[in-house]
Amino acid sequence: MLAELALRLATPASRMTRKLGLVGESVALWSRGVRQRRAWAEHHARCRNIVAQAIAELPQRRTAVILGSGLLRDIPLGLLAANFERVLLVDAVHLPQVRLRMHFRRNVAMLSRDLTGVMGWLAGERDGRTDPLADLTADPAIDLVVSANLLSQLAWPIEDWLVDHPAEAAKLPADLPARCIAWHLDDLRRFHGRVVLLSDVEMIERDRGGTITDRLDLMRGVALPKPDEGWDWPVAPFGEAERDRESIHRVGAWRDFR
Numbered sequence: 001m002l003a004e005l006a007l008r009l010a011t012p013a014s015r016m017t018r019k020l021g022l023v024g025e026s027v028a029l030w031s032r033g034v035r036q037r038r039a040w041a042e043h044h045a046r047c048r049n050i051v052a053q054a055i056a057e058l059p060q061r062r063t064a065v066i067l068g069s070g071l072l073r074d075i076p077l078g079l080l081a082a083n084f085e086r087v088l089l090v091d092a093v094h095l096p097q098v099r100l101r102m103h104f105r106r107n108v109a110m111l112s113r114d115l116t117g118v119m120g121w122l123a124g125e126r127d128g129r130t131d132p133l134a135d136l137t138a139d140p141a142i143d144l145v146v147s148a149n150l151l152s153q154l155a156w157p158i159e160d161w162l163v164d165h166p167a168e169a170a171k172l173p174a175d176l177p178a179r180c181i182a183w184h185l186d187d188l189r190r191f192h193g194r195v196v197l198l199s200d201v202e203m204i205e206r207d208r209g210g211t212i213t214d215r216l217d218l219m220r221g222v223a224l225p226k227p228d229e230g231w232d233w234p235v236a237p238f239g240e241a242e243r244d245r246e247s248i249h250r251v252g253a254w255r256d257f258r
Contacts (some may be wrong), residue, residue, distance in 0.1 A: 004027050007027045007095060012112075013112075017092050019161075020161055026071075029071065030097075032240065035240070036240065040073070040233070042231070043234075043251065047148065050196060051075060051079075051196060054146075054255060055079060057194075062084065062086070063086045063088065063141050064083075064086070064145075064146070065144070065145045066080075066087070066090060067115060067145065067150055068115065068147060068148045068149060068150025068153065069098075070149070071097075072089070074149055080108075086107050086108075086109070087109070089108065090111045090133075091112070098110075114132055115132050115184065117130045117131060118176065122161055132187070142191060143193040145193060145194070145195045145196070147188055147197045149198050149251075150184070151197070152181075152199055152219070154184055155220050178219075178220035181219055185222070185224075188257055195254075197254040197257040198251070198254075199252055200249035200251045200252075201224065201249075201250055202216065202219075204247070204248045204249075204250065205248075206248065207245060208238065224252065224254075225254070227252030227253055228253055228255045230252045232248050232251070233251050234246065234248055235247050
């Protein structure tokens with residue numbers, strides 16, 4: 001608990017980023033990932049392998065962009081840095097341990113971005129969504145883009161904020177969380193280079209007898225094409241969140257989304 005508190009305090013972030021709970025969630029994800037290192041190992045390895053295969057197939061390797069770079073467990077950072085002239089790690093939150101690692105990689109840079117594009121809208125500072133990737137989608141030297149287990153994470157902070165701020169929520173589209181997912185997919189289609197999409201798409205909760213007790217569409221109704229491959233990610237094995245319940249996320253991988 002003390003380590004998590006220290007991380008929250010030491011992490012640079014905007015006021016709205018903190019209000020949306022993104023710093024706390026990033027720290028919690030780091031902590032759970034440490035506890036569930038073995039359970040998550042296959043998921044992380046499969047994600048890294050898909051990115052590695054995409055790198056091997058590219059005719060040019062100038063700039064790579066990782067959207068939702070997070071803790072970099074699902075990204076082969078060393079391989080990216082060795083093969084590209086420049087690597088951009090883009091996320092709303094970069095924890096201190098990630099920032100420390102970047103001091104040793106001269107061709108890797110971190111960009112802090114609200115990838116939903118709606119934080120200013122929620123705060124009353126904008127009349128709509130801002131384009132979070134306008135500069136990057138216009139760059140023809142970006143040869144690889146990876147949306148790294150980000151897509152499903154765009155909706156829940158907005159959902160929570162709408163519930164907690166009913167007066168402000170009444171002035172916003174009721175389907176704003178789903179729109180954030182759809183907007184990100186549109187953003188990916190605007191890039192010139194190859195786009196790899198990795199995302200969990202469904203949550204299934206089961207009891208110890210194997211009975212499904214809950215199911216959630218993590219895409220909030222937004223349609224996706226059939227993935228090139230998929231697997232189950234044991235996000236919360238028995239005992240992590242509940243003693244007699246486990247949470248499994250179904251993951252999809254699109255090797256060339258565009």
